[in-house]
Amino acid sequence: MIRKRLPTSDDAMIHRLVIEQLVPYSRLYEAGQSVTFAEIRSRLNRNKTYVAARGFRKPYGFITFVRKSSVLFVDMLAIDEREQGKGIGHELMKTAEDYGRKERCKSVELFVDDSNPRAIHFYTKRGYAVETYIPELYCYKMSKRLTR
Numbered sequence: 001m002i003r004k005r006l007p008t009s010d011d012a013m014i015h016r017l018v019i020e021q022l023v024p025y026s027r028l029y030e031a032g033q034s035v036t037f038a039e040i041r042s043r044l045n046r047n048k049t050y051v052a053a054r055g056f057r058k059p060y061g062f063i064t065f066v067r068k069s070s071v072l073f074v075d076m077l078a079i080d081e082r083e084q085g086k087g088i089g090h091e092l093m094k095t096a097e098d099y100g101r102k103e104r105c106k107s108v109e110l111f112v113d114d115s116n117p118r119a120i121h122f123y124t125k126r127g128y129a130v131e132t133y134i135p136e137l138y139c140y141k142m143s144k145r146l147t148r
Contacts, residue, residue, distance in 0.1 A: 001052070001053060001054065001055060002050055002051070002052055002091055002092060002095050003050065003051060003053060003056075004049070004050055004051075005044065005049035005050065005051050005059075005062065005064075006051075006056070007041070007044070007045075009056070009058070010051055010053075010058070010059050010062075011037070011040070011041055011044065012037075013058045013059050013060075014040065014044065014049075014051070014059065014062050014078075015035075015037050015040045015041075017059075017061070017062060017078040017079075017080060018035060018040055018076065018078060019034055019035070020078075020080075020081070021078035021079065021080070021081070022076060022078050023035060025113040025115050025116040025119070026113055026138075027113070027115065027138040043064065043075060043076070044064055046066060047064040047065055047066045047075055048064065048065055048066065048099065049062060049063070049064040049065075050062065050063055050064075050092060050095050050096075052079070052083070052088045052091065052092060060079065060080040060082070060083045060088070061077075061078065061079035061080060061083060061088045061089065061092060062076070062077070062078060062092070063076070063077045063092040063093065063095065063096050064076050064077075065096045065099070065100075067099075067100070067103050067105060070104070070105055070106045070107070071105055071106065071107050071108070071109055072096060072097070072099065072100035072103070072105040072107070072108045072109070072146070073108075073109050073110065074093075074096055074108060074109070074110040075110075077089060077092060077093070077110075079092075089122060090126070093126060096108070097144075097146060100146050101146055101148060105146055106145065106146060107143050107144060107145050107146055108128075108143065108144050108146060109131075109141060109142070109143045110123070110128070110141075110142055110143075111134070111137065111139040111140065111141055111142075112139060112140050112142055113138060113139055114133070114138050114139060114140060115138070120140065120142075123142050124142075126144070127144050128142040128143060128144045129142060129143065129144070130142055131143050
C-alpha cells in the first residue's frame, strides 16, 4: 500500500532507510559520517512524502519529491533491501509522476550517485535519461518528460 507519510510514526524508519540504502552510495559523506535525523526530517517536511507500508505499520520504502515551477524534483527514493525487486520502487515513482502530471509539471528530475549503477539502471528502465554529470556532487542528473 502506498500512503502519505505519517511524521510521528514513519520518520525513524525513513531515516534508517536513508542511512542503509542511500548514504553508502554518497561520496559526500566521509566514512563514519552520516546524515542526522533532524536533517532528514527537515527535508521531508519541505517535500511531499509517500511511503510503502502494510497499512499503518512501519514503512519499508519511501519517496519524497517537490514541485519546482514546471519540474517535479525527486529528492530521495529508498526501499528496504528485503523488499527490493518487487515493484515497490516502480509504484512509488508512479505516485510521484502522477502527482507531477496533476500539478501540470512538464518533466521529472533527480540526482543519482555515480557509484550506484543499480539505481541508474532502475531509472533508465523507466524512461529517464542522463542529462549531465555534476562532478562536485559525484552525481548524474537524470530527467524524463511527463506526458499527460
